[in-house]
Amino acid sequence: MDLLSTLGGGTGVIAIAAVSAYRKSRRAQRAAAPAPAGGVRTINNADYNFPPGNEIDTTRAAAADPEVGAVRAAALAGDWQTAAAYLDAAGSDWDLRWYRLGVLADVASEDDTFVKAWQAALPNDPSAALVHADALVALAGKLRGAKGAQHTTREQFDAFHRVLAESEAACRRAAELAPADPSPYIAQISIAMGLGWSHERFQALWAEIVSRAPFHFGAHRSALQYWCAKWRGSHELMHEFARQAAASAPPGDLLVALPLFAVFEQEYKDDNYEEVYRLPATAAAVDAAWRAVVKAPAGHHRLPEVRHMLAYALEAVGRYAEAVQQFQLIGPFCGAVPWTYYNERLRVFGSCRARSAVGWEDAGRPPVPQV
Numbered sequence: 001m002d003l004l005s006t007l008g009g010g011t012g013v014i015a016i017a018a019v020s021a022y023r024k025s026r027r028a029q030r031a032a033a034p035a036p037a038g039g040v041r042t043i044n045n046a047d048y049n050f051p052p053g054n055e056i057d058t059t060r061a062a063a064a065d066p067e068v069g070a071v072r073a074a075a076l077a078g079d080w081q082t083a084a085a086y087l088d089a090a091g092s093d094w095d096l097r098w099y100r101l102g103v104l105a106d107v108a109s110e111d112d113t114f115v116k117a118w119q120a121a122l123p124n125d126p127s128a129a130l131v132h133a134d135a136l137v138a139l140a141g142k143l144r145g146a147k148g149a150q151h152t153t154r155e156q157f158d159a160f161h162r163v164l165a166e167s168e169a170a171c172r173r174a175a176e177l178a179p180a181d182p183s184p185y186i187a188q189i190s191i192a193m194g195l196g197w198s199h200e201r202f203q204a205l206w207a208e209i210v211s212r213a214p215f216h217f218g219a220h221r222s223a224l225q226y227w228c229a230k231w232r233g234s235h236e237l238m239h240e241f242a243r244q245a246a247a248s249a250p251p252g253d254l255l256v257a258l259p260l261f262a263v264f265e266q267e268y269k270d271d272n273y274e275e276v277y278r279l280p281a282t283a284a285a286v287d288a289a290w291r292a293v294v295k296a297p298a299g300h301h302r303l304p305e306v307r308h309m310l311a312y313a314l315e316a317v318g319r320y321a322e323a324v325q326q327f328q329l330i331g332p333f334c335g336a337v338p339w340t341y342y343n344e345r346l347r348v349f350g351s352c353r354a355r356s357a358v359g360w361e362d363a364g365r366p367p368v369p370q371v
Contacts, residue, residue: 108135136167320359
């Protein structure tokens with residue numbers, strides 16, 4: 001029996017024998033199907049309004065934004081005016097500007113022709129300088145690769161550090177051209193992680209960011225990585241950072257979900273999801289995130305990434321009715337954290353979704369609580 005098609009596609013027949021080889025660690029259990037009495041449990045995706053596994057897009061968190069596709073195509077064709085209009089239309093919504101910057105920086109890290117044309121036409125344009133700076137950060141990450149240090153060559157590290165140093169100078173230039181914009185400082189968070197900035201130096205950078213945008217979701221998500229144990233911090237520092245951010249956020253703001261991302265970082269690092277999702281603080285974080293997601297505007301640009309993390313956490317804490325609801329709203333996509341941390345993201349997504357359905361069914365299909 002093919003486990004991938006079993007968990008994700010068609011009716012979703014789940015067999016204990018097929019998953020036993022994967023139960024080698026708690027982390028592996030996130031990729032394993034539930035193990036009901038009798039050995040086999042049949043889950044019909046259509047009964048729960050779940051798209052079948054062969055329709056799941058593993059590259060995106062949500063349906064493609066037509067505007068993003070058009071902007072990417074224009075930038076790749078060298079049309080810097082369309083790129084400039086797209087970025088500047090975000091105005092002073094700094095988190096939306098940062099989100100859109102990521103789209104353009106990703107394109108520029110592949111082909112920066114449009115950025116060079118933009119800078120040639122408008123040498124002191126702050127948006128052009130910003131895209132150039134963040135594209136260098138993105139390029140540095142691509143040059144290093146996503147594998148652990150033990151699987152990264154000296155040549156990759158040398159290129160990574162060289163381009164990061166270049167991007168730091170470019171960020172300073174962008175900041176000079178747009179003093180009120182937090183984006184050039186946020187771009188430096190990745191530089192701080194890659195070059196090993198001290199806590200004191202990072203805190204000075206963070207002060208520059210929050211003085212301009214105290215509730216910036218993208219900045220907080222990036223800074224959480226700096227403070228986590230795998231980079232420059234620890235579990236304690238990471239959780240404290242996330243708690244303070246959530247406590248200071250305006251009521252209902254999606255930033256209140258940041259502690260869930262910290263919980264997942266600890267779970268993944270320590271391979272201890274059973275323990276970490278039983279903590280009272282985790283239960284409170286899940287509840288706060290769920291309430292924020294339920295009340296968030298449907299088209300909010302950060303909603304899909306928070307919804308994916310919330311669905312994962314809801315299943316882990318046994319809130320199956322809410323988990324099923326979130327998986328229904330997620331639809332045919334699993335290209336987001338937490339699924340992207342796993343080599344077999346579709347397997348983990350499919351099994352988590354199936355466990356939500358089984359748990360909800362076994363509880364008698366209770367209704368989703370009202371906010």
